[in-house]
Amino acid sequence: MKILTGNDLLSGAVVWWDGQGWSLHVEHAADAGEEAPAIMAREEAARRVNAPYAIEAEREAGGGIRPAHIKDRVRALGPTVRPDLTLKPSEPEALDWVI
């Protein structure tokens, strides 16, 4: 599947297109399919996202979404060396998901 990511203009936080808006959580990402370029252009023009781009991802057995490349998995979770600064600070095992 093809999903969209970028950074929030104000905070710089990593965000994912969920079909209607932008979520902090990759598991909310929607398949943008062929609409990806149009969505990105529209959302960037509206200043709802900064530097958007499309990536390949796959849906996991449990329903989660896993970006194909490690860089986007690090972006999705947060720095692997500071669990306290990740999106899942109470789940140390979440770091294993990146590798």
Added chain:
Amino acid sequence: MYKYDSYDQAMVDARVAEFRDQCERRLSGKLSEDQFKPLRLMNGLYLQLHAYMLRVAIPYGTLDSRQMHALADIADKYDRGYGHFTTRQNIQYNWIKLEDAADILADLAKVEMHAIQTSGNCIRNISSDHFAGAAADEVVDPRPYAELLRQWSSFHPEFSYLPRKFKIAVIASEQDRAAMRLHDIGINIVRGPGGDLGAAFYVGGGMGRTPMIAPCIREFVPLDQLVTYSEACLRVYNRHGRRDNKYKARIKILVHEMGAEEYARQVEAEFAHLLEQGVEPPLAELERIKPFFDLPEEVANAADAPQAESPGSELAEWILANTHKHKNPAFVSAVISLKPVGGIPGDATAEQMHVMADLAKEYGFDELRVMHTQNIVLPHVRKADLPALFAKLQDASLATANLDAIDDIIACPGLDYCSLANARSIPVAQKISRRFAESGKAKELGKLKLKISGCINACGHHHAGHIGILGVDRKGVENYQLLLGGSEAEDVSLAKITGPGFDEDGVVDAIETVTDLYMREREDGERFLDTYRRLGMAPFKEALYG
């Protein structure tokens, strides 16, 4: 240290107001990201992996306690409670919001700091010897000359849009503690045969994807022509440097392709022309600057006896490892390690920054330095104060005794923070640090500089490590190449790749393999680098790959 005059302050304040307006126009939609990006980069504001990152300039790494407190306050107020000290003697914050950026610059301006020219294709923060002004072996304090170059290069209209970024280092000792020959321009202040001070110019060094050691293009430039000669070097680069290919745009490529002799010839021609134009600031300006860097009177004149330490104590070990000889034997320069075992190299919490500032005030004549190796120096500490200083550093988890040991690792932020990186650097540094510190081998190995980069841009200086590690992306998987034999010091050399790369745990094992070989083969007094240079690559390759 240098204090802003009214012109300096007015310039910085005006830049804050200008950037505030630019941010407001971006947020209101009057500027697109394409229009805004070069403006924010001119103020050190990047968009990184997880958030905006702000890089703050610390000229030649020198700051006082008031400034360190302000950096800590910024970490607390606008970031997530910490800052990261970098190989350019700067600090960067990883979790900045765009809406706060102008306020941060305003807070910095209150303590004579800014983020101007910490990004972009311009002359970056001038770096220097972190022991400058204190080191027993220097011919003169290089910082007044670095400050003169800072003033010349700040907002220089001709050099604001160079082909690529441009980095200058100034030292004044035979020992190179600033990686001088791995800069675009390295300046070594020396005494000429007649006893006069002058500057040797090394031009065209650097790391990155094409590492090069800068050749000397002039052995002696009179110090009252320092700026003019620098201007000539930049002009020739600006004229001929490639703008069609960013990978071939650094001055090292120009000097290499043109040839150092031809480059030097053109610089000399430009220099002769410029001497007639009167570019050089009047000597009165240098004389105005110099007193800002005078040793505190008490440091210059004190003669108290050093305190004896119990051999083998933690304090004695720390003093042995983390202090450096001062020009006054009653003092030392003390290094505060930001490399705790298993820690993130260069990170300091806001609380630790406040502690370091307080200690500088109490024991260090209100001065600190950022080292390019991502540690902090108190340049003037009375030997008698070392026990008290050490105890307070211990309380703040800042007393690791590992300067220049294998666990004193330079590591770039890597894929954990940087949008350019291909692999993570910090976890590798943490594993190496733990393995060697906990086994006791770190101490047995002695001086061994290990440096890690998470991509080919070499922010972690892997080319200059006695042992270097380069993280690469191999089909979406992190892979780590091992390099041996680099040095950024006066015995400068570039490290060579051993062979195929390793995975994260494999590279840690590989380092143990090569260091075990070193310990078996070393002769008296040999560092790892010396043994490698004597034996060559072959036995290390054999040990690694069979």
